[in-house]
Amino acid sequence: MITESLKSLYTRDLNKLKTEIESYQNEEALWKIDKNILNSAGNLCLHLVGNLNHFIGAILGNSGYIRNRELEFSLKNIPRTELILQIEKTIEVIHSSLDQLSEDDLKKEYSFEALGYPMTTEYFLIHLFGHLSYHLGQINYHRRLLDAK
Template identity: 45%
Template sequence: MTKNIDELKELFIRDLERLESELTNIPKEDIWKTIPGVVNSVGVLAQHIVGNLNHFIGTALGNTEYIRNRDKEFTKTGISADKLIDDVNETSKMIVKVFDGLKEKELNDSYPMDIPMDYTIHKFLIHLYGHLSYHLGQVNYLRRILSEKES
């Protein structure tokens, strides 16, 4: 393992732990709620983050054979907070396993999935981390707004 891989793994795990905290701290009845002007609920965003990482890291780099159904990430509702938290935890375990198996020299290889950009694995992992961080911010904002409305 290398410094680059260790640092990326640390950031992904840190933010997945933050997502778990958001899911733990939002009132259970609010997980699937939205507010005017916000399309996706905390539950939908959590499912999307899990699906995205399992697809682009698990399948592409870890050969997990995860099969993504992106449409369901945005339409399936009613899953319990506990199940969402379990899914986030399983995603964290997958991240650790995949990153622990990466070699420094592989970071310079072309990302192995067909994507519309010509990215190395390293660059695409940075892209995926930005995606995670962006949606985590949405989750945090929505949780705080929903909590404020209940006060």
């Protein structure tokens, strides 16, 4: 079933996110912005964790997670250890949530039109993985540009 592949891919890239956050030589650089780089790696990390915990954990897994998207971009200077812990918990939430889904659940319309149009749950889960990968690439680039300064 596709959920096994999705769990594997989400786990792979969330572990890459963890590695990126751990790879900053200067922890303060996680929160740097510069010129046209408007989102820090720390805020992108919070955004990814919030996004996945909301759309997968709360909506599909009934985790009870309450998202505050504004804080994902406004909080600053969260310790690296806290970011890592949040990533690890997100992996657990994704596994437990996806384990609850049947093949029929994946073919059903996702309960919320997050992109402004109806889509299947399977489609939206693939979209969310692309969103994770996109921001993971931004974090990698951010680290290589701003961690050395």
